[in-house]
Amino acid sequence: MRQASTDRRPKTAVAARNRPPAPPAWMRWLPLLYVVALLLIEPVTPTRWPVSFALIAVPLLAAFAHGPSVVACATVFAVLFEGVLAGTPCCAGRSVGYLWDRHYVASYICTALVGALGTILAAHRIRRERTLADVRFVADIAQRVLLRPVPHRIGRLRLASLYLSAAAEARIGGDLYEAVPTPYGVRLLIGDVRGKGLLAVETAAALLGAFREAAYDESDLPALADRVETSMSRRARLLEGTDPGERFVTAVFAEVPADDDVVRVVNCGHPPPLLIGPGEVRELDRGRSAPPLNLGMLVGDPYRVEVYAFRPGDQLLLYTDGVTETRDPGGVFYPLQQRLRSWGALPPDELLRRLHTDLLAHSHDRLQDDIAALTARRLADEGCAPQGGAAHDD
Structure with missing residues (x-):
């Protein structure tokens, strides 16, 4: 879907x-x-x-x-x-x-x-x-409230999103994404809640609510991730029936400032984002990922911000592990980076449409897991909208 x-x-x-x-x-x-x-x-x-x-x-x-x-x-x-x-x-x-x-x-x-x-x-x-x-x-309405559509454009970013449910009748799940314009830049989130069912949906809703509120208040990404984890830990203790330590979420927080051609990333145990540039597709990963949300208190490591160049024309792809873990009938995993290199530079909407079609073809319409993806393309300065608001294309 x-x-x-x-x-x-x-x-x-x-x-x-x-x-x-x-x-x-x-x-x-x-x-x-x-x-x-x-x-x-x-x-x-x-x-x-x-x-x-x-x-x-x-x-x-x-x-x-x-x-x-x-x-x-x-x-x-x-x-x-x-x-x-x-x-x-x-x-x-x-x-x-x-x-x-x-x-x-x-x-x-x-x-x-x-x-x-x-x-x-x-x-x-x-x-x-x-x-x-x-x-x-x-x-479907609940999903649209939980995963509200991202605008086509925020400031210097052109955005698109994709959500596919592994079960044809299950409209909502534990994969999530969000894009929020803030005074510090456009902040992006992709996440994957451990488990399935209503508990995963409730956890996803709590995480999104915490992110949407804290994204405007916290001045840096580590503080934002820490605040979201605090909300998650508090929420986990209120949910009965499972161990709070088992209710965790892998996530990536990204920030694209308006005045600098960079992207800042905090990875919490999630598949690393992909940067699609002229003639290259590479992972934004330096091997220093933090633990998933709600597990940080078990390790105590601080959140680390990784900074990467993000120039006009570059595109950022955030995705859940359902993409790379999609398998064909022979058990071969989906070659995401190889596919992206073969497609070349595509607009965000077209990129996700191509990804959607190719995932279904690779799996023979038998997805094994829910899939969420969020892509953001850096635009040139000319004619961009003010940073504080979202401009929808007609």
């Missing part, structure tokens, strides 16, 4: 998202195709094997893709058509009809009973699909 940077869809499209998905076309046409097949078989069938009895399955086939009213109509049609076939002497070489033969009457009754059950089944299916659609719609 793609998490877009902005959302310009009309309200009617958003409101329609909680409707049940339409069944495939072949499933909708299956009852008619089934009847046509029976008509082709009936003339060549011996009298002792009347194919018209097989019409009993028509209501059930209709129940797979249609509502109760269509199933009821299909039931009436099946009973009447059974009578037509049974009462037609020329069918299957018969010299007389069997309209009221006891075997055919029993078939009419059974078809009607199956049709009644199929109507109930269709009504139950529609209710379940609507409930599932409502739950997915609420989950």
